[in-house]
Amino acid sequence: MAHIALVTLVVRDYDEALSFYTGALGFELVEDTDRGDGSRWVVVRPRGTEGTGLLLARAKDEAQAASVGAQTGGRVGFFLHTEDFAGDHARMTAAGVRFLEQPRHEVYGSVAVFEDLYGNRWDLLQPA
Numbered sequence: 001m002a003h004i005a006l007v008t009l010v011v012r013d014y015d016e017a018l019s020f021y022t023g024a025l026g027f028e029l030v031e032d033t034d035r036g037d038g039s040r041w042v043v044v045r046p047r048g049t050e051g052t053g054l055l056l057a058r059a060k061d062e063a064q065a066a067s068v069g070a071q072t073g074g075r076v077g078f079f080l081h082t083e084d085f086a087g088d089h090a091r092m093t094a095a096g097v098r099f100l101e102q103p104r105h106e107v108y109g110s111v112a113v114f115e116d117l118y119g120n121r122w123d124l125l126q127p128a
Helices: 014-024 062-067 085-094
Strands: 006-011 027-034 040-046 053-058 076-081 104-106 109-115 121-127
Touching: 006 014, 014 027, 014 040, 014 053, 085 109, 085 121
Parallel strands: 006 053, 076 121
Antiparallel strands: 027 040, 040 053, 104 109, 109 121
16 A cells, blocks of 8 residues: 545535635645535645645534544644744734644644644644
8 A cells, every 4th residue: 555545524514624725724626526416525635745635525414513623532633744834834823723832842843733624633743
């Protein structure tokens, strides 16, 4: 196996999720295909990369809706690496991304935890 291609992120609404991920985070839209049954195949990933993407999957029932924003039980579940921590932190803050802490400089790199629009926790991380 070569790599993990996609990770599913359950969302409330395709368009609000697309707005956040492509706007506030600066991801690129890789695919947005109508599946003909009211659902869409929506994939985003960090701009300019060929790595793992996020499949933004709209919740289909109450059980899935209950998991929106809590897919990792309140832990940091997603790790976004950067080569320009200060620049990306400033850009994301200006775009309204909610950081839960001030940037920290650890032995493994510069890091700050932020939440996506649903409350899922992410690390913005520039490895040392």
